[in-house]
């Protein structure tokens with residue numbers, strides 16, 4: 001059975017930064033309160049022409065560059081997002097087209113902030129089963145579009161960004177060692193975005209009622225998160241035959257510093273072993289774990305051979321954890337330039353759309 005290695009990683013955040021002081025001009029809050037209760041100081045916010053797919057394309061190309069893998073060699077793309085570009089088509093398909101991953105199957109996975117762990121596990125399972133060799137897993141968000149900027153309970157929390165991993169098959173032991181995924185729909189009401197779906201299709205009334213905004217019972221989510229984070233990490237470690245003593249790094253979902261602190265106490269691990277960057281990005285939902293991972297690598301914290309635990313929670317309710325042996329890129333056999341495929345992909349996409357248009361004219365004539 002092949003092993004599923006994380007061989008590439010990339011992140012991208014939109015340039016504009018919104019500080020706590022900026023938010024204090026919009027709602028009745030202040031920098032001290034936000035920092036004290038959440039650990040967040042600032043977050044990046046999407047510009048008008050930033051979308052989940054455009055952020056994801058930037059992160060994905062970087063991940064492919066690290067892995068030295070051409071987009072055309074991808075078999076599978078899973079995009080986990082809580083703020084999809086549309087209900088359908090899947091954001092993953094838009095990304096697939098824009099990076100030129102011509103032979104990849106692509107779909108979205110919705111498990112809110114746990115989505116990146118769930119998606120990475122699905123890709124790893126597909127690799128380990130032998131059915132595919134190369135996968136791209138993405139977490140991408142522009143949740144700022146779904147936040148009520150008049151609601152101080154939620155608008156302080158979220159930030160926009162994207163992160164991506166390339167996973168590849170190899171006979172060399174390592175990579176994804178274990179994973180656990182959990183859900184409890186009885187807590188579905190704690191964190192919701194109700195409008196625009198089949199139960200509440202968009203109408204003037206849903207708009208008036210603010211159903212297109214994130215609604216959250218913050219205290220309930222906080223209680224749930226502190227209950228499950230540590231336990232999920234232990235469960236995944238046990239499945240891998242390890243204990244916390246074997247672990248060099250914990251990379252948690254970056255929602256709230258106090259939640260991470262509680263998990264550290266539960267695990268009896270020092271905070272120094274946690275990669276934490278919630279201060280600079282806020283909660284980027286599915287993108288938070290890959291963004292923290294990329295920073296961990298760039299700051300030379302994560303090293304080859306390190307055992308790492310990813311752990312997260314989110315709406316659903318969902319939660320999960322994964323143990324990984326960090327291995328880095330596979331040995332290069334040739335040099336590829338994934339960014340060149342992106343340029344060609346735009347041209348190819350235009351040709352395909354034009355051909356489809358012409359085909360449509362002839363088809364109508366035949367009818």
Ligand code: ACO
Nearest residue numbers: 029033037112113152153156218219221222255256314315
């Ligand atoms: N600024 C100032 N005061 C505020 C603010 C604010 N931004 N927000 C709330 N308050 C007030 C409240 O009105 C309340 O006042 P009151 O006592 O007069 O009623 C007081 O501060 C305390 O409010 P709490 O809700 O008890 O504050 P708490 O310490 O619980 O912190 C928070 C709130 C930060 C939202 C916290 O509950 C939390 O982080 N919960 C988890 C949220 C989360 O992680 N969500 C994402 C999940 S992942 C996903 O799937 C997207």
